[in-house]
Structures are given as C-alpha cells and as structure tokens.
Amino acid sequence: MSTTPLPPPGCPAHGLGPDGLQRLYGVEAERDPMHLYEKLRAEHGAVAPVLVHGDLPAWLVLGHNENLEVARNSSRFARDPRVWRAVQKGEVVPEEHALGPLVTWWPVINFNDGPVFERLRSAVLESLQRFDRRGIRRYVMRFAHQLIDEFVATGRADLVTEFSIQLPMLVMTQLIGAPDEHGPKLVRAVPDMLEGSDTALASDEYVTTMLYQLVENKKAARGHDLTSWLLDHPAELTDVEVLAHVRVVLVAAYATTANLIANTLRMVLTDPRFRANLSGGRMTLPDALEQVLWDQPPINTVLGRWATADTVLGGQEIKRGDMLLLSLAAGNVDPEIRPDLSQSVHGNRSHLAFSAGAHECPGQDIGRAIADTGIEVLLARLPDIELTVDDSELSRRGTLMSQQLVELPVAFTPKRAGAAPAAPPAPGPMPFPTPATAVHVAPPPRTRQLWPWLGRLFRRR
Numbered sequence: 001m002s003t004t005p006l007p008p009p010g011c012p013a014h015g016l017g018p019d020g021l022q023r024l025y026g027v028e029a030e031r032d033p034m035h036l037y038e039k040l041r042a043e044h045g046a047v048a049p050v051l052v053h054g055d056l057p058a059w060l061v062l063g064h065n066e067n068l069e070v071a072r073n074s075s076r077f078a079r080d081p082r083v084w085r086a087v088q089k090g091e092v093v094p095e096e097h098a099l100g101p102l103v104t105w106w107p108v109i110n111f112n113d114g115p116v117f118e119r120l121r122s123a124v125l126e127s128l129q130r131f132d133r134r135g136i137r138r139y140v141m142r143f144a145h146q147l148i149d150e151f152v153a154t155g156r157a158d159l160v161t162e163f164s165i166q167l168p169m170l171v172m173t174q175l176i177g178a179p180d181e182h183g184p185k186l187v188r189a190v191p192d193m194l195e196g197s198d199t200a201l202a203s204d205e206y207v208t209t210m211l212y213q214l215v216e217n218k219k220a221a222r223g224h225d226l227t228s229w230l231l232d233h234p235a236e237l238t239d240v241e242v243l244a245h246v247r248v249v250l251v252a253a254y255a256t257t258a259n260l261i262a263n264t265l266r267m268v269l270t271d272p273r274f275r276a277n278l279s280g281g282r283m284t285l286p287d288a289l290e291q292v293l294w295d296q297p298p299i300n301t302v303l304g305r306w307a308t309a310d311t312v313l314g315g316q317e318i319k320r321g322d323m324l325l326l327s328l329a330a331g332n333v334d335p336e337i338r339p340d341l342s343q344s345v346h347g348n349r350s351h352l353a354f355s356a357g358a359h360e361c362p363g364q365d366i367g368r369a370i371a372d373t374g375i376e377v378l379l380a381r382l383p384d385i386e387l388t389v390d391d392s393e394l395s396r397r398g399t400l401m402s403q404q405l406v407e408l409p410v411a412f413t414p415k416r417a418g419a420a421p422a423a424p425p426a427p428g429p430m431p432f433p434t435p436a437t438a439v440h441v442a443p444p445p446r447t448r449q450l451w452p453w454l455g456r457l458f459r460r461r
Contacts, residue, residue: 017051024050024060024301024325025098030398033300037062037330046334047314050325052400053098056086058304058323059316064334064352066314067326070305071357074113077324079359081105083306085321099400102303108244109359117358119235124245125362127229131175136366137373143170144377152381155414156388158407159378160262165191167374168257168367169250175366176246177225178214186210190254207250211243249363255402256354257367259298260289261374262405267292268375269410270391285372285379287346294332294345297353299402302326325400328352382412 015028015036022040023029029036037060040048046063061067070077081103086092092103105111109120147166151157166187173183189203214227219239222228226249230242237245268288305324312318331352333341345351354361361367379385388409396403 017055021049021051021057023052023055024058024400025053029400030403033398033403034329034333037327041330044316045314047316047318049316052303052323052325054092056091056323058325059313059318060301060325060327060330061314062327062330062334063314064331064337067328067331067352068356069313070324070326071355071359074117074358076308076311077305078308079111079113079117079305081111081304081306083308083321084304084323085319086323088321099303106244107241108248109362110248113358120237120241120245121358121362123230123233123235123237124249127226127233128249128363128366130229131226131366133365133369136171136175136369139171139174140167140370140373141377143167144374145381146170148378148381149417152415153417156409156411158409159265160405160408163374163378164261164265164405164408165258167261168370169254171370172250172253175226176211176214176250177218177223177227178210182210186250190251194251194255207247208243211247211250214246215239215243252361253363253367253370256298256361257370259402259404260292260367260371262408263296263298264289264292264371264375265378266387266391266394266405266408267296268379269385269387269408285376286368289368289371290347290349290351291345293353294338294348294351295341297328297332297351299353300327300329300398301401302328302355303401326352326355328355381415382410385410385412 015023015026017023022036040050040060041062044062046061046066048060048062050058050060052058061070081087082105084092084103087103092099097103107116107120109117109124112120144163144167147163147170151162157163169187169190170183173180173186178186186207189206193200193203193207215231218225218227218231222232227242227246230237230245303323303325305326307318307320307322307324309320310318313324318324332338338345354364388411394408395406397406398404
C-alpha cells in the first residue's frame with residue numbers, strides 16, 4: 001500500500017496522487033463527484049486513469065456506451081477480484097485494505113461469472129420474482145404509515161433519518177423472513193456497517209449472526225420468504241451461499257432504495273418541474289422516479305471489473321489485471337447521449353442506475369415498488385409538506401460509490417397519528433420455530449474479516 005502523504009486541504013494539488021492522477025477518495029472526490037467526473041471527461045474522454053485507496057491505479061469508465069461495453073462483456077471484464085493485478089502481486093491484502101469488503105472474493109453473484117454465476121443468479125432472480133408486487137405494496141404501506149405516525153403530530157420531520165433510511169430495511173426484514181424485532185436493529189446496523197464507523201465491525205457481526213440464525217431456523221420451518229425459497233431452489237445453494245445472498249440482497253436494497261427515496265423526495269420538494277407536474281397530474285410518481293434514476297442515481301460508481309486480457313476501451317490501453325470502475329452517474333449524463341440535460345427523459349429506461357448486462361441489479365423492481373409506494377403514502381398523508389431550508393443548504397456525505405443526503409428537513413400541518421385509513425395488513429412471514437426445534441448458536445468471535453469463519457460456522461453441529 002502506498003504511503004504517499006496527502007496534500008493539505010486547500011493545496012492546489014489536493015486530490016492528486018503520483019504522476020498527477022486524480023484520487024477517487026478524499027475531500028475533493030467526496031465533496032462534488034459530478035464536477036470531478038466532468039473534469040476527468042474533459043481531460044481524458046470516456047475512460048480516465050484514476051487512483052483508488054492506497055493510490056492504486058484504476059480506470060474510471062465515464063461514457064454511457066463504454067459502461068455498457070464493460071458491463072455486457074464478462075469475458076473481457078471479469079467480476080472476479082482475484083484477477084486484479086494488485087492482488088496477484090501482493091500489493092493488496094484484502095482484509096487489510098480500505099476496499100477489502102469490496103474486493104474479497106466470495107461465492108456470490110457479485111464476484112463470479114460463467115456457470116457459477118448462472119447457477120447463483122438463477123436462484124436469486126427466480127426467488128425474488130416469486131414476490132407478488134401487491135404483497136410488497138402492502139408491506140410498504142404498513143411500515144410507511146407506522147413511520148409517518150411517529151412524527152405526523154409534530155408538524156416537522158427529517159425525511160432522511162425518520163423515513164427514507166428506515167422504510168427499505170423494515171420492508172426487507174419481512175421479505176427475507178426475519179421477525180419484526182430485527183427491523184429496527186437492522187436499520188441501525190446495516191448503515192453503520194457500510195459507513196466504516198468505529199462500530200462497523202460489531203454491526204457486521206450482528207448482521208451476519210442474525211442471518212445465520214435466520215437460515216438455521218428456516219431450515220427447520222420454511223416460510224413465504226426469500227430465505228426459504230433460496231434454501232429450496234433447484235440450484236441447491238449451500239447454507240453459506242444462502243446466507244451470503246440474503247445478505248447481498250438486504251444490503252443492496254438498503255443502499256439503493258434509501259437513496260432513491262431521499263433523492264426523489266428532494267426533487268419533488270425542490271424542482272418546480274416535478275412539483276407542478278405531480279400536482280397537476282401530468283407526471284406520475286413512477287415517471288418522477290425514472291427521471292431521478294437518470295439525474296441522480298442511488299449509486300455513483302460500481303467497483304469493479306478487472307480486465308482479463310490487454311484491450312482497448314474508449315481509446316485507452318487497458319492492461320490485463322487492471323481494475324475498472326463503472327461510473328453510472330457519469331454515464332447517465334454523457335453528452336453523447338444527453339446533449340441537453342434539461343430535456344425530459346419520460347418513458348426512457350436506458351439509464352445505468354442499476355448497471356447493465358448479466359450483473360444488472362436483479363432486485364430493481366422491488367426497489368422501485370418500495371420507493372414508489374412509500375413516497376405515494378407520504379405525499380397522500382402530508383399533501384402540504386414543504387422543505388424548511390433552501391435546496392442549496394442541503395448537505396451530502398460521500399464515499400467512492402455513492403452520496404447520501406444527510407438530512408431532508410420538512411414542515412407540514414400537524415395531524416393526529418393514525419388518522420389516515422389503516423394500511424391493509426401485510427402477510428407476515430412464518431414465525432421462527434419454537435425453542436424446541438430452533439437451532440441457537442452463540443455469537444461468532446470478533447474478527448476483522450467475517451467471511452472465512454462462515455463455512456466453519458455452518459458445519460458446526
């Protein structure tokens with residue numbers, strides 16, 4: 001790992017590493033990534049040389065067509081991080097590197113191609129497709145009303161902390177078949193785990209241990225849920241694979257859907273086009289969601305792909321083992337396909353918000369349903385809702401992969417909690433087995449890298 005010191009804040013070279021290459025981490029990259037993407041596009045074109053954590057070289061794919069080329073060609077650009085030359089040369093020890101969780105291979109769809117990927121994806125995709133959209137809407141309505149009831153009488157709320165962050169996780173807790181009491185805990189643990197805080201490891205251990213317990217109990221008593229369907233799928237996933245994919249779906253649903261809800265609410269509250277169109281009935285909420293997926297996708301950048309052989313992309317010579325990052329946000333505003341960003345993209349779903357190709361997000365329809373229904377309930381309950389600060393005062397915190405609104409403070413006419421019609425009851429998951437049949441385990445030992453002990457954990461009887 002490079003020990004090159006970072007320039008002090010305010011230095012003209014801040015954000016630049018060795019050879020003048022742009023860092024994709026640090027203050028500049030996190031403060032205004034879209035400005036950074038456009039600067040790189042102007043300097044290098046559709047594919048730009050950059051540095052990731054540790055000042056390791058990589059390529060940032062900025063062009064829309066180039067993003068599609070990488071995403072749709074797994075034979076040239078693999079998802080397996082073991083192809084990364086920095087790993088093969090020993091320059092990166094995944095469990096010690098800042099990007100460790102994102103570049104540590106594991107038998108999940110994220111890190112595989114070919115027959116292994118096809119087997120795993122079939123299980124995940126077909127299990128997700130078993131959910132009825134109306135059933136998902138009932139879950140969303142139930143929890144949206146519950147969350148709104150918590151603040152509706154006060155006339156004020158922060159729609160990030162009190163709504164958008166909580167709603168997807170509460171719904172997904174039901175979809176994976178976990179008991180209700182895990183919902184609030186997961187609302188706290190999953191964001192903490194992803195943000196790399198001082199308690200991230202403890203949160204990671206909680207999530208993994210909870211999911212292990214869930215899998216063990218579902219083996220004893222199936223339910224109408226994702227975990228049970230993965231266990232029963234003809235692809236014959238191992239217990240470890242079931243846990244890993246429930247975890248992938250849970251984390252992905254939180255990260256993307258929470259951002260999508262917050263970004264759409266911000267646009268509805270601040271953009272005259274949206275507010276006028278929505279109130280006038282000329283733009284549906286799904287249309288508004290699609291516009292946001294174009295202009296402000298939940299994920300800025302996807303890490304990563306790795307070149308399987310020397311190749312050329314966007315005029316750049318890519319070497320075997322090079323890392324590539326797909327900039328979905330930059331691809332969506334590529335002037336080659338959107339020369340005028342003020343023009344509506346009504347009815348056009350060719351954005352990159354959920355990536356593309358074989359690894360396109362399999363749960364995107366569930367994310368859309370949660371966001372669409374949740375926002376619909378909120379606007380119906382609070383029709384006079386208004387932002388209490390100017391749009392320019394809203395702040396975001398960023399990472400290599402995404403930016404999240406810190407808060408979205410609003411005011412509205414106070415109402416009595418529970419005054420709205422009760423949401424239709426959602427079909428609850430089957431309860432955990434009784435103590436006589438349930439398999440209980442002690443929490444696993446603390447360790448920096450949790451994945452290695454999962455195999456041993458599942459073999460323990």
